[in-house]
Amino acid sequence: xxxxxxGAVDGAxxxxxxxxxxxxxxxxxxxxxxIFFSLNSPYFLTWANWVNIFTAMSIAGILAAGGTILxxxxxxxxxxxxxxxxxxxxxxxxxxxxxxxxxxxxAVLTGLGIGVxxxxxxxxxGVNPLITTLGxxxxxxxxxxxxxxxxxxxxxxxxxxxxxxxxxxxxxTMLFVAVAVVVGLLLARTVYGRTIYAIGANETAARLVGIxxxxxxxxxxxxxxxxxxxxxxxxxxxxxxxxxxTGVGLELAVVTAIILGGTTLKGGVGSMFxxxxxxxxxxxxxxxxxxxxxNSTWQQVAAGTLLILAVSFDQVRQRFIKG
Amino acid sequence: xxxxxxxxxxxxxxxSFGPVExxxxxxxxxxxxxxxxxLGENGAGKSTFVRILAGDHTADDGAxxxxxxxxxxxxxxxxxxxxxxxxAQEIADAPPLSVAENITLGxxxxxxxxxxxxxxxxxxxxxxxxxxxxxxxxxPVGTLRLGERxxxxxxxxxxxxxxxxxxxxxxxxxxxxxxRRLFELIARMKAQGLAILYITHRLDEVFEIADRACVxxxxxxxxxxxxxxxxxxxxxxxxxxxxxQGGSAEAQAAATPGAPLMEVRGLTGDAFAxxxxxxxxxxxxxxxxxxxxxxxxxxAALFGADRPRAxxxxxxxxxxxxxxxxxxxxxGIGFLPPERKSEGLLGVRSAxxxxxxxxxxxxxxxxxxxxxxxxxxxxxxxxxxxxxxxxDGGEPITRLSGGNQQKVMLGRWLQNGSRILLLxxxxxxxxxxxxxxxxxxxxxxxxEGHGILIASSDxxxxxxxxxxxxxxxxxxxxxxxxRDEISVASLTSAAGGGLHG
Numbered sequence: 001x002x003x004x005x006x007g008a009v010d011g012a013x014x015x016x017x018x019x020x021x022x023x024x025x026x027x028x029x030x031x032x033x034x035i036f037f038s039l040n041s042p043y044f045l046t047w048a049n050w051v052n053i054f055t056a057m058s059i060a061g062i063l064a065a066g067g068t069i070l071x072x073x074x075x076x077x078x079x080x081x082x083x084x085x086x087x088x089x090x091x092x093x094x095x096x097x098x099x100x101x102x103x104x105x106x107a108v109l110t111g112l113g114i115g116v117x118x119x120x121x122x123x124x125x126g127v128n129p130l131i132t133t134l135g136x137x138x139x140x141x142x143x144x145x146x147x148x149x150x151x152x153x154x155x156x157x158x159x160x161x162x163x164x165x166x167x168x169x170x171x172x173t174m175l176f177v178a179v180a181v182v183v184g185l186l187l188a189r190t191v192y193g194r195t196i197y198a199i200g201a202n203e204t205a206a207r208l209v210g211i212x213x214x215x216x217x218x219x220x221x222x223x224x225x226x227x228x229x230x231x232x233x234x235x236x237x238x239x240x241x242x243x244x245x246t247g248v249g250l251e252l253a254v255v256t257a258i259i260l261g262g263t264t265l266k267g268g269v270g271s272m273f274x275x276x277x278x279x280x281x282x283x284x285x286x287x288x289x290x291x292x293x294x295n296s297t298w299q300q301v302a303a304g305t306l307l308i309l310a311v312s313f314d315q316v317r318q319r320f321i322k323g
Numbered sequence: 324x325x326x327x328x329x330x331x332x333x334x335x336x337x338x339s340f341g342p343v344e345x346x347x348x349x350x351x352x353x354x355x356x357x358x359x360x361x362l363g364e365n366g367a368g369k370s371t372f373v374r375i376l377a378g379d380h381t382a383d384d385g386a387x388x389x390x391x392x393x394x395x396x397x398x399x400x401x402x403x404x405x406x407x408x409x410x411a412q413e414i415a416d417a418p419p420l421s422v423a424e425n426i427t428l429g430x431x432x433x434x435x436x437x438x439x440x441x442x443x444x445x446x447x448x449x450x451x452x453x454x455x456x457x458x459x460x461x462x463p464v465g466t467l468r469l470g471e472r473x474x475x476x477x478x479x480x481x482x483x484x485x486x487x488x489x490x491x492x493x494x495x496x497x498x499x500x501x502x503r504r505l506f507e508l509i510a511r512m513k514a515q516g517l518a519i520l521y522i523t524h525r526l527d528e529v530f531e532i533a534d535r536a537c538v539x540x541x542x543x544x545x546x547x548x549x550x551x552x553x554x555x556x557x558x559x560x561x562x563x564x565x566x567x568q569g570g571s572a573e574a575q576a577a578a579t580p581g582a583p584l585m586e587v588r589g590l591t592g593d594a595f596a597x598x599x600x601x602x603x604x605x606x607x608x609x610x611x612x613x614x615x616x617x618x619x620x621x622x623a624a625l626f627g628a629d630r631p632r633a634x635x636x637x638x639x640x641x642x643x644x645x646x647x648x649x650x651x652x653x654x655g656i657g658f659l660p661p662e663r664k665s666e667g668l669l670g671v672r673s674a675x676x677x678x679x680x681x682x683x684x685x686x687x688x689x690x691x692x693x694x695x696x697x698x699x700x701x702x703x704x705x706x707x708x709x710x711x712x713x714x715d716g717g718e719p720i721t722r723l724s725g726g727n728q729q730k731v732m733l734g735r736w737l738q739n740g741s742r743i744l745l746l747x748x749x750x751x752x753x754x755x756x757x758x759x760x761x762x763x764x765x766x767x768x769x770x771e772g773h774g775i776l777i778a779s780s781d782x783x784x785x786x787x788x789x790x791x792x793x794x795x796x797x798x799x800x801x802x803x804x805x806r807d808e809i810s811v812a813s814l815t816s817a818a819g820g821g822l823h824g
Contacts (some may be wrong), residue, residue: 129530189691200681201669206629208660209680209735210649268671290443 027167027315028275030284037288044291051169052228057257057283058176059084059231059247059275064254065183066224069151070129071258072187074200074267075122075217077224079135079233081204081250082141083114087232088242089144092153100158108229115225116264145244152243156224161237171233179230183223196220200267256307257282281306328391329354330375331487333408336385338371345371347542348385353518355787358509360533360550361522364724364754367539369522370412373489376520377409378402386542406486410493412470412522413664419665424449425464426478430441449543450478453511455504460571469616470497479507487518492752492824494528498614498780499815506532506580524754526555531813536770551747563756584743584774585642587625588669591635595798598634602743607765609789610778611814617798619661622747622778626658627651638743652681654743657736658730665731668720675701675716682739704734708764720770724755733764744768744775762788 063080070077090110093105114136121132163173170283187193196218198206207213238244261278264272285306286299331353335448338346338492346368353359360481363369374380378388378396387394389405397400397501401718402409416425423444424431432442444460451458456474464472480488486666495503499761521533529550530537538546538561546553546561584726585602594617602608612618624631627645636643638654645651648658679686679697686696699714710716712723715717720728729749733808736744749765750758765788777784785792794817802817 015771189693191687191690191692194676194680194683194692197672198669198676201672202665204666205660205669206680208658210652211680212647221632270667286454
């Protein structure tokens with residue numbers, strides 16, 4: 001019987017072949033970008049330039065790792081940029097007074113603390129994640145500005161992120177790759193990852209198969225907080241200082257990459273691999289346009305256009321399949 | 324229907340989705356002043372077909388004539404303009420808006436661009452009166468019961484000038500009394516000369532209200548005849564393409580009850596009070612109650628999905644107090660929720676993941692899980708339960724038909740080794756053939772020593788599968804029925820409704 005195929009038709013519209021064609025289209029797009037820019041700049045295809053591309057996206061990439069988990073689970077974290085700035089400031093203050101070791105401890109605790117606050121309001125109080133993290137976005141940006149003051153705070157003796165011990169790759173970039181691999185495996189291979197997808201697909205149904213939904217979501221916010229802790233230290237180390245404007249607007253870059261990578265706002269679908277593709281598509285675009293001497297303000301226009309085009313493409317593709 | 328031109332006439336309708344042709348040339352006439360029943364298993368193409376009539380899909384090939392003239396139903400608006408209204412199976416209302424606003428949705432009365440509240444309320448009231456429904460017009464529909472929301476959908480379709488009304492399984496969420504009033508309304512619509520197309524799984528309804536029956540199987544019309552010339556067997560055979568053995572008389576020899584698995588005493592919650600119930604290994608207990616009786620809420624409380632206010636539950640002699648379903652699952656309890664789509668399915672995920680979900684803990688090694696282990700588990704139940712899907716369950720669960728989705732929902736609890744199965748509305752949205760398969764499966768599970776509770780508002784579930792039954796009315800058990808006392812008549816009379824069907 002043609003039951004399996006007809007079932008799709010006898011009810012609501014269905015998606016088919018979720019991951020494969022989507023990442024295939026993204027990979028194709030990335031390939032086109034690479035071809036285009038390599039024809040336009042002889043410098044584009046060099047090792048040093050690709051290290052640059054990955055280095056430029058390492059901070060947004062680490063934050064997007066936590067963000068991918070949350071968005072697949074149907075959640076959202078807009079506080080990553082200001083959270084990162086707050087962590088960097090707390091780290092700088094603690095490191096100057098007590099040394100780097102205690103500074104790292106303070107940074108990790110601060111990041112986790114932000115995760116606890118977000119997770120508490122979303123899972124225990126039941127505030128919508130968008131509203132919760134919009135609130136914490138403002139709170140931690142404000143705290144960073146009022147504690148740190150208008151000028152930047154110096155960080156000394158903490159330059160690990162720009163060290164290049166191997167193949168000329170900075171440590172911060174290696175950290176990003178490591179985080180991406182860990183989160184990729186977490187989502188694809190572990191029971192925790194399965195429960196995240198299940199919650200994103202249908203939270204009620206997930207609870208009724210015995211998943212501790214609130215605990216799982218809380219943990220995802222903690223992971224996002226941990227990513228803020230890592231990026232706070234990467235940023236402080238890269239720049240040797242931190243200021244009130246560190247990480248402004250980063251949350252949008254993060255969300256853009258995740259959605260471009262095929263994770264839907266509805267949840268239940270997506271992957272870390274897709275997010276890395278999304279990061280690369282934006283990263284390669286920015287890098288290529290810079291090499292072609294296009295002003296960075298236009299790069300924002302390009303990234304925004306790309307996001308809308310990618311999601312429109314996906315909508316059209318679904319409609320085509322629906323018939 | 325001979326002689327005069329039918330209101331709507333359809334010839335050779337074909338429709339494909341991607342490479343799959345779903346309708347292979349469907350012919351149908353809908354005469355004015357007549358009720359045509361459309362039957363067919365899930366996946367037969369019924370919904371696709373009526374969506375074409377409603378302008379929601381466009382046919383790839385074929386001709387549609389209205390009053391003898393070629394018609395192009397290219398959008399929902401053109402179909403509505405031609406007087407065709409579809410009352411969809413899935414409720415599509417605006418929960419925060421009021422009853423009156425919902426009934427007039429899309430045709431809100433206005434004066435100079437402002438909403439005419441008085442006219443709106445009069446229209447809504449008249450539509451509800453015709454259905455014999457007494458609902459507060461200013462209440463948000465989100466606060467109403469499912470059956471009441473269905474009534475509002477029907478009321479909305481009856482507003483304005485309509486000539487053809489298509490009902491897509493309207494009685495699934497209705498109480499007996501509501502069903503009666505719906506049938507009266509359909510009879511009135513018929514007398515007014517409307518053409519009615521009525522989709523249903525319930526054969527008794529066909530013989531009660533339809534003039535003509537049309538059966539779709541695999542995208543083709545397998546039977547089309549006046550109802551007087553048909554009997555149930557002929558319709559079922561046309562639907563499933565083979566003879567089904569036996570009906571309710573098929574009930575197997577009484578299983579020998581074993582050890583008590585679950586003892587419930589004085590359980591009280593918001594929708595039920597003082598309920599006692601025992602569940603023993605090797606038996607199927609039916610709990611029958613009409614919509615609003617508190618049956619699904621009671622079952623949810625046994626699973627820890629809702630917290631009861633008073634009373635005790637013992638599982639294999641141990642007192643328990645569940646604060647989360649995970650605790651019930653750990654003790655070997657499985658739960659099938661009443662609303663498959665919103666409470667059961669992990670929609671975008673694969674069938675294999677859906678089946679393995681409660682068992683991820685056991686299928687994993689050190690917190691990691693391989694897709695292979697998951698698909699292996701699926702393959703086992705794919706064969707054992709006859710699930711029609713890819714053997715590894717790799718496709719999204721939503722691509723399976725209703726009956727096969729339900730088998731996956733049941734397979735969950737077999738895969739994780741549950742011994743107590745709490746099944747709420749186990750055959751809702753499941754077609755006749757798959758229903759019989761599910762009943763047979765449940766009887767087999769009982770023989771293997773499972774204790775099964777069927778909590779249902781569909782008396783067929785009880786008459787076909789239960790070894791004994793209890794009837795719940797307004798949250799209290801009013802009658803216990805032994806195996807030989809279970810009948811449609813005893814169930815419906817104990818539930819306090821007129822005899823139905």
